[in-house]
Amino acid sequence: MSSNYRNFRNNVPWLILFLEAVFIVLFYFLSSDGSARQSSIDPAFQDVNHMVIFGLGFFLTFLKRYGFSSTGFNLLIIALGVQCFVLMEGLLVFLHQNEDEDSLTRITKATMSMTAVVISAGAVLGKANPVQLILMTVVEIIVFRLSRWMNTRFLKVPDGIGMMHVHLFGAYFGLAVSSRFSEPSPKSEKNASTPKSDLLSMLGTLFLWVFWPSFNSVLVVDERSKAICNTYFALAVSAVTAFVLSALTTKDGKFRMAHIHSAVLAGGVAVGYTASTIKYPWIAMILGLLAAVIAILGYYCIQRCFSPALKIHDTSGVHFTFGLPAVLGALAQVVLFVINNWSTLPNLGYAVTICIGAFCLTISAALIMGWITGFILNLKLFKTTPVSKYFDDQFYWEFPRLAVGF
Amino acid sequence: MSSNYRNFRNNVPWLILFLEAVFIVLFYFLSSDGSARQSSIDPAFQDVNHMVIFGLGFFLTFLKRYGFSSTGFNLLIIALGVQCFVLMEGLLVFLHQNEDEDSLTRITKATMSMTAVVISAGAVLGKANPVQLILMTVVEIIVFRLSRWMNTRFLKVPDGIGMMHVHLFGAYFGLAVSSRFSEPSPKSEKNASTPKSDLLSMLGTLFLWVFWPSFNSVLVVDERSKAICNTYFALAVSAVTAFVLSALTTKDGKFRMAHIHSAVLAGGVAVGYTASTIKYPWIAMILGLLAAVIAILGYYCIQRCFSPALKIHDTSGVHFTFGLPAVLGALAQVVLFVINNWSTLPNLGYAVTICIGAFCLTISAALIMGWITGFILNLKLFKTTPVSKYFDDQFYWEFPRLAVGF
Amino acid sequence: MSSNYRNFRNNVPWLILFLEAVFIVLFYFLSSDGSARQSSIDPAFQDVNHMVIFGLGFFLTFLKRYGFSSTGFNLLIIALGVQCFVLMEGLLVFLHQNEDEDSLTRITKATMSMTAVVISAGAVLGKANPVQLILMTVVEIIVFRLSRWMNTRFLKVPDGIGMMHVHLFGAYFGLAVSSRFSEPSPKSEKNASTPKSDLLSMLGTLFLWVFWPSFNSVLVVDERSKAICNTYFALAVSAVTAFVLSALTTKDGKFRMAHIHSAVLAGGVAVGYTASTIKYPWIAMILGLLAAVIAILGYYCIQRCFSPALKIHDTSGVHFTFGLPAVLGALAQVVLFVINNWSTLPNLGYAVTICIGAFCLTISAALIMGWITGFILNLKLFKTTPVSKYFDDQFYWEFPRLAVGF
Numbered sequence A, B, C: 001m002s003s004n005y006r007n008f009r010n011n012v013p014w015l016i017l018f019l020e021a022v023f024i025v026l027f028y029f030l031s032s033d034g035s036a037r038q039s040s041i042d043p044a045f046q047d048v049n050h051m052v053i054f055g056l057g058f059f060l061t062f063l064k065r066y067g068f069s070s071t072g073f074n075l076l077i078i079a080l081g082v083q084c085f086v087l088m089e090g091l092l093v094f095l096h097q098n099e100d101e102d103s104l105t106r107i108t109k110a111t112m113s114m115t116a117v118v119i120s121a122g123a124v125l126g127k128a129n130p131v132q133l134i135l136m137t138v139v140e141i142i143v144f145r146l147s148r149w150m151n152t153r154f155l156k157v158p159d160g161i162g163m164m165h166v167h168l169f170g171a172y173f174g175l176a177v178s179s180r181f182s183e184p185s186p187k188s189e190k191n192a193s194t195p196k197s198d199l200l201s202m203l204g205t206l207f208l209w210v211f212w213p214s215f216n217s218v219l220v221v222d223e224r225s226k227a228i229c230n231t232y233f234a235l236a237v238s239a240v241t242a243f244v245l246s247a248l249t250t251k252d253g254k255f256r257m258a259h260i261h262s263a264v265l266a267g268g269v270a271v272g273y274t275a276s277t278i279k280y281p282w283i284a285m286i287l288g289l290l291a292a293v294i295a296i297l298g299y300y301c302i303q304r305c306f307s308p309a310l311k312i313h314d315t316s317g318v319h320f321t322f323g324l325p326a327v328l329g330a331l332a333q334v335v336l337f338v339i340n341n342w343s344t345l346p347n348l349g350y351a352v353t354i355c356i357g358a359f360c361l362t363i364s365a366a367l368i369m370g371w372i373t374g375f376i377l378n379l380k381l382f383k384t385t386p387v388s389k390y391f392d393d394q395f396y397w398e399f400p401r402l403a404v405g406f
Helices: A002-009 A012-030 A042-059 A067-094 A103-123 A130-154 A159-163 A166-178 A195-217 A224-249 A257-270 A281-310 A318-340 A348-377 B002-009 B012-030 B042-059 B067-094 B103-123 B130-154 B159-163 B166-178 B195-217 B224-249 B257-270 B281-310 B318-340 B348-377 C002-009 C012-030 C042-059 C067-094 C103-123 C130-154 C159-163 C166-178 C195-217 C224-249 C257-270 C281-310 C318-340 C348-377
Strands: none
Touching (some): A012 A067, A012 C224, A012 C281, A042 A067, A042 A103, A042 C195, A067 A103, A067 A130, A103 A130, A103 A159, A103 A318, A130 A166, A130 A348, A195 B042, A224 B012, A224 B103, A257 B067, B042 B067, B042 B103, B042 B195, B042 C042, B067 B103, B067 B130, B195 C042, B224 B257, B224 B281, B224 C012, B224 C067, B224 C103, B257 B318, B281 B318, B281 C012, C012 C067, C012 C130, C042 C067, C042 C103, C042 C195, C103 C159, C103 C166, C103 C318, C166 C318, C281 C318, C318 C348
């Protein structure tokens, strides 16, 4: 099978090159003159870019023999996905479905949308080969854009809120895709971390932690400071809660790095929908606390009971790091909306239905299209990586020399 | 003793959880509507946050088996300390002792104040367990806020200058606390660095170096550019001087990484008080040079003579990295003030007395409260870490598998 | 020879200290009051600073036993070079050859110019000792400033464009210097990377990738957004192309990390000259594609045929990472200029001659002065590092203990 893959591999670069050529040609036809306008989101763009390229890249380096692929393929799929997304936007403007924006805002939104793809890639980390990742990127970024478009068009969800579905969409799309991949052998030594790779992953996690307030506030117009502060408090409380629960759920009351990695970020995910509307920091803090609780309890219950039953293997634990906190966030959005507008809004029920509708639309699109994508990716045509070569850089990268772990 | 700690450890998470719950409740009562206002320090907040969370976290990873704790506990105490500080500010506003500020400025100031705690934590790095660190955080952040309040209230020190006492306070508080901890066995193999851990620490150091101009200028209103430039020049000269003196003081004229780590930052500390008032860059440069000289000579004299006599073991060398350069900076502030206002100011003596008074107040508060805190932390109640388990991640963290150093 | 170096080494710190003292004295005489003015390039300064100090420092850590020197000496030469450059600017203002600027803009330009020196240092990485590096820094920064001055003064090249010659100048200066150094023994085990050092280098590369749009746009006044977007698209396409060509040129279609490191950045270099003038993103994308092709083909052809013939050993491959893409960028600048102004500009030939003249002036200055500098650096006076001690941290740094690779 490895030799099959090698034969196939010779076609891989041509496929990517073809895709890139198509992108350039489409850019020729679709590029508007949007770049002429000045943009106001200059430093925030840098933050988001940094967070996604660097933070998420190193966040995924926890596997002991998969550091090159984690950071390298992350860069590759983001570079491709952002181009694909910008083309989509150009097409939507061309079809008069969307108003024109300046290029920088477009790239920023593209980078934010790519978070969904990177999260999905985290679920199949070490199992999908580059071709599968690229196909998944193109399909997912298009489906996510369409799902956002439907949210905006039919349900009148504001664009800033629609973008926050990115974690929800990414996590469930990734889980659905990963359900179609063979499970790794439970005895696999490579599906593990070393202290060193965990420390590099901590490096990425801290980057994400620091830049999350920028991520949640970049599309907010009026209440940027409020969005930053609420996100910060939610993150702070989930960091504290992560340590608490990690000590409570492990033997001997020790901390486990994997818990910390996933739970410290849960608060930022959960507060995403409501960062600019929450009035008092204590609400954000409670949300952060609940998110961390869900993330760590999820680590136990889901990893142990739910996933084996459904035969889902989720390498980076995106379900409880991004999926469940995003569900909590969507729920909190509805609850807070109801509480704030209890007496004032006449058609409250309608507004709530819209909120829930957007949530259901996004999650169904993610699950259905994820399952279909997973099915296509595992066709014999794409020569899936053999299970014995899962989680192994040496299958994709030339190594300086034989190096056992690093 | 280890089993004692284990029994005790079961209560640790509940203690942190209780603290967090108290914080949330207090936030409920004390949170003003400050977040509604727009803040102007948006990108600078990001820089300071990045510097403290990421830069200081990795700056402390030089111990070969303490990387998880260095970065992890750093995040934990900052997340708790910032909340504690924001509550203090709310309380001071409630008591009409302080004017209300927007939330983002408050979080920025909280993060800056946390530098003091992280510096103190550096002095007991590897010796204090998480409970001790958290107690120290709460006490220190409160005492530092009170000392700043006294400075502003009674001595009329401007708030931007008062904040720059942060390095001074942190270093001497940490030294006083560390004087109460048992010394590690001199033969301990774990109290050492590997080339790899030193390189990670260099990563943190470079982050601190790059972001230091933002740190020194974030609270400056009128002369931001000047503060940035002066800090930059001071840092540049202390980087050069660090290499010079490292080669002069080691055998064979080789460089020592520990010297570089501490001395390249000394200039930034020393210039903190005067960054926005120094008129010509050469003054900042001389200050940077002197700071690096003091830091490296301190490394020799203090580590070898002074500390053993006083039975102080200062793991990260915070005394000469932050303490002595801050003393130099305070001195330089007085000297420069006298030179600049020699003929013009009528009550020069009074102004100088105020400067010196603020310095003495801060350092005595740090030493006295540090000693008391160290005493409390070493009560049997808090089950101090046994000396044999100093500097060891495995005492606090579950490890992927038995890993000898990393 | 090692003992010779040791004797010589005792004088090294005094030489650096003398240089630093001269700088401070000159600052005393030459410093204008420019820092009083407010600068508008505040966050961009931070980005450029971060990119050069941190990104380039870690970009060069790929050698397995040279991580301390890569990051440490990078900091040292930047700290010295920036001071030297700022003095040069002060001198030019004093001589009425240049208008006065605020200090922050000056430091930003100095940091950008230092990119040239760091690129040159990359060519002799592991071969030059600190004294040689410092001498090279001082000579190169002065020559580069003079070459920019001639460009601005006689050829009326705008300053923003003149600054973009930095990659071209750095690469060919470095190659000329490196031609005078002895070649390392081909069997040298130290001139290699480990997976770990490659991953750290990837960390630096991702930093450079993220901050490159800031680098290309920091001196642009009107069209900042456009410059950022064009650079981003060029970088994205060259990242994709790097993966494509790496798979095509290696055995088995695997990826090689060294290819990725150099080729992902090629697009940013190539688009530097034209970032703010390119009208449509697809032009930038084609430029990025060509740059990555040239970088990876250069890796083969030049490393294998050209360099051995000319006896040039280029440790970090600066020729194809920075040199050739910069040549491509200069060519693209002329071609795009001709296409855009084909019918409108009367004296098109004159304008094109100017463009080519600036290119030739820069590259000849780099080659000639580089060769002379290389000659001087290899005089017996400077006691060059013995070939057996090439690429070895232990020759310059005290190590925590004997550590074989890290």
